[in-house]
Amino acid sequence: MRWSRLFIPTLREDPAEAEVISHKLLLRAGYIRQLAAGIYNYLFLARRSLNRIVQIVREEMDAIGAQEMLLPALNPAEIWQESGRWEIMGNDMFRLKDRNGHDLCLGMTHEEVMTVIARNELHSYKQLPQIWYQIQTKFRDEPRPRSGLMRVRQFIMKDSYSFDMDAAGLDQAYQKHYDAYCRIFSRCGLQYLAVEAHTGAMGGSLSHEFMVKSPAGEDWVVECPKCGYSANLEKAVSRPAPPQAPDPEGDLSPEEFHTPGRKTIAEVAEFTNLPETSQIKSLVMVAKGEPVLVLLRGDHQLSETKFAAAVGTSDFRPAHPEEIVNWFGASAGSLGPVGVKNMRILADLALEGRRNMIAGANRDDYHLRHVTPGEDFEAQFSDLRHAASGDACVECGGEITLSKAIEIGHIFKLGYRYSDSMGVRVLNAEGKEVTPIMGCYGIGIERILTAAVELYADADGMALPTAIAPFHVVITPVNLGDAAQREAAEKIYQECLDAGVDALLDDRDERPGVKFKDADLIGIPYRITVGKKLAQGKVELVTRRGKQTAEVEAANAARCVAERVQLDLRG
RNA sequence: CGGGGCGUAGCGCAGCCUGGUAGCGCGCCUGCCUUGGGCGCAGGAGGCCGGCAGUUCGAAUCUGCCCGCCCCGACCA
Known part of the structure; x- marks a missing residue:
């Protein structure tokens, strides 16, 4: 695409309302604009990036046999009353009435709707197991929206739900998700970790969170560098450091x-x-x-x-x-x-x-x-206390560490909480009614982008992983007035497109400094600079992260980029 | 919800204490000039000073109420 025709409203200064890095950069780079507290417009660049993330999620979910659906965000009160969560969710749930005065709400999660489908349609053990998922907008009236896209009131979630005959089946569905999540976050170019988590309002027995360590995070994770134990601080156990002074001996009275x-x-x-x-x-x-x-x-x-x-x-x-x-x-x-x-x-x-x-x-x-x-x-x-740095690991005795982290995914073994209360029953091989066991699994799509921005930002802007960047390469002719440069840039641009590389041609009539700054800001992983050296048949290939520059033959530029992009996407 | 801060041009800010009808930088438009890291010169457009009410001859400025946004605490992808 040609930059001159695109809507990429970059800002030179940090917007006053932004505090955390990802919030500042997403605004400055023209990815997002705020509409209200915790409600954002995703502009062209954000949409492209989120689309890539969604596609990776979809591929990996499909790969474990999960089936994509799309459920309504608008839910009738009845099903939430049935599960008991109409009351439990309290003020976190957006509620409304239709013209007839019937109560409705905007879905914050979809256990209820999925369970209704299961109740109506699943009758036999032969139909199980099932994994159903959707990638859809969720609404939560957060007490305090925060930090740009980190904590918002409307966001995109991949949520999946598994139905199995027994705990062993659930174990498998859970493990499939665990593995799929690892592949998803790796492909998105994130450095992440999976930690034991508290099951919270969801209920259920076992739970893991997928975390990206970042000072902008809202959670704390406890890790043991020695044996690899890791858990959310809410859940983490540890051996306290010994008292700093011995207790007085003897049978003394207060x-x-x-x-x-x-x-x-x-x-x-x-x-x-x-x-x-x-x-x-x-x-x-x-x-x-x-x-x-x-x-x-x-x-x-x-x-x-x-x-x-x-x-x-x-x-x-x-x-x-x-x-x-x-x-x-x-x-x-x-x-x-x-x-x-x-x-x-x-x-x-x-x-x-x-x-x-x-x-x-x-x-x-x-x-x-x-x-x-x-x-x-x-x-x-x-056990009532928070683990603290300096405590010893309960598994191996190593010294534990605490870090802040962003939660990007969460998987739960739900058990029978919903299938039981909402009456899902199937017949087993013996013809007896049994209640299927459930799991639920979530990924915050925007959080992947947010975490990536946080993780790889530098003084000049973002440096997104190739897999989730809105473009793979930006081609920057230094001086558009120079016909040779202009034509060479056009040619390389075409060759990139032909090679399957998502290329952006910066054909704006701007000074080079402006183009370089903008390219750095929006975080495109590669840049081909077509400038003075074109006289010797050469252009520059700049890697955004780390800013290494390589001189390549103009004729080979597209191929070089294509190779690097392929290599990155294989990650 | 409790605590703190802010609301003036698209963005970042000054003016407010001490009332007299709005200013700076960036961006934007036109022309010239320039072209390897947010060039330079000249001209120009753009503001119900968050809203409502009050005080006053007169309110961005003082008072009251309301609304919105950000940050810190209890929730979660």
Whole structure:
């Protein structure tokens, strides 16, 4: 295509509203424009890039025997009421009424619709297994849309659903997806990792997330460089680093001491001259209206996900200051477990076996020393804390690391959650009714583009992987006024097209600097510069990522690019 | 939803405190000039100053309400 005829509205300056790299660059490079919070226009370049991503996803899904469908985004309330998610989804779901006053919603995911199809059409074990998928727009009224395309209210998702006779069948469907996802993300040129994930609102037993490490990410992943263990921080387990000071020996009894004005763990540590690891941190949560005292080692952080699992509800919040005074007779900063009888006490595993620690005395400005879990108070022990860098891997003892990451895909073993509640039944070989087991699997299409931009951006713009770039090569005649250059560029352009290379001819009557800057900005992987050296029959082949320049014969330029592109796409 | 910030030309910003009818850079249009990293010169177009109400002789500027956007926290592809 000819640049002079295309709509590629590049910007010289960073738009004020953009904070993260991918957001700035997608706007500056003319890929996207914002319409409202979390709602974007995908302009010409973005559409081309997303089309390529979609095509790769489609090929790999088809390759595992998945069948593409297209389901309506507009859903009747009834099916969501049936699964119970009409209420559960709360404000995250866009809802509307039709002219007759019937409730409708915009689909945020399609378990319900797929399950309805399965219920109506699947009757026999002979029809299973099935894998159905679609690539379709999803709507979620996010509490806080963010960071350009990272977190939006309308986005494209590849979602697939598997139906199997038994858990072994589900294992296979899950593994097929796992492998397909690896191929998809590799082909898209991403450096990614698969991590164990929390199953969240989806329910189900096993789940992996596919992550691209990036400072712009919204998730944290824990990795063990030694054995390869990796998990989302929400899910990750680790062995805590040992306490920084040994516990005092002996069968000591709790003993109150004055700590005037010392409220935080750090202040008490400084005052007592003992490390934070010697303290018991006391947090008060209110779960389903009931107070719960949560105990952690002083230097540890509460994982709300693990806490939710421990109390069996996600309906919880930190206690209000008045409630705390009411229940404890003291304020936050002087709380502890000793003598607490009016609420459930949960303690993190890192406190198990510890002796003679420091805790709040439930009296303002006083703490206790010599507090021993299990002797001076009773608690239920479970894993409640976030893994932290410096912890040891539970598998191999290696030191774990934490990194921020962008979630690009997620696979779940759903189990019977939907097939059961919505009544999918098929007859097995013995003629008995059984409920199929399900899995569901998602990929955020825009997130692949976003992650690629984040991963490969430099000071001049994006440097997209060939497989997902909107064009493979841009041909840039330096001086259009020079007939020889103009004609050579035209010729190379034609030869590229003939060789199956997606070429963009920058035939704009602009100064060379403008063309170079724009080409760099929009991230086309290769550039052929037709300039002065044409007099010697030569042109330049510039690789966007890394900016290496090679001189090639003008006559060979198209072939050189074609070879490189082929090599890249094989990746 | 809680907390913080912002809204003036297509983009980036100044003006607002101390009211007097809007300015800069980039981009855009025309002409000349130039052509290897966002050239130069000359001329020009473009703004209900987010909206509504109030104060005032007079409001971008002061007051109130509303709307929108961004960032930080609880959700997820």
